[in-house]
Amino acid sequence: MGGMKLECPECKRPIANRRIETCMYCEAKIPKELLFTKEETEKLDSVLEKDKERHKAFMRRSSNNSNGGGFIDGFGGGDFGGFDGGGDI
Numbered sequence: 371m372g373g374m375k376l377e378c379p380e381c382k383r384p385i386a387n388r389r390i391e392t393c394m395y396c397e398a399k400i401p402k403e404l405l406f407t408k409e410e411t412e413k414l415d416s417v418l419e420k421d422k423e424r425h426k427a428f429m430r431r432s433s434n435n436s437n438g439g440g441f442i443d444g445f446g447g448g449d450f451g452g453f454d455g456g457g458d459i
């Protein structure tokens with residue numbers, strides 16, 4: 371397509387994080403065209419957010435599942451459920 375390379379114009383290393391507008395290696399300014407647009411960033415964030423929600427829901431469901439059967443043995447055993455109890459990540 372466009373043939374736009376996602377690399378730093380200065381050091382030619384791949385751009386690791388397209389949300390950050392400076393190169394993490396040489397701190398050169400990354401051209402805007404190579405960065406995520408605001409829209410893309412928001413889209414990504416909402417995907418991540420949904421993913422987190424899904425994960426939480428899954429954890430909640432599995433720790434509420436007190437009939438004990440079916441799920442992976444020892445996995446729903448409670449101390450895994452404490453994983454997201456630690457506060458907001």
Ligand SMILES: [Zn+2]
Nearest residue numbers: 378381393396
């Ligand atoms: Zn660089």
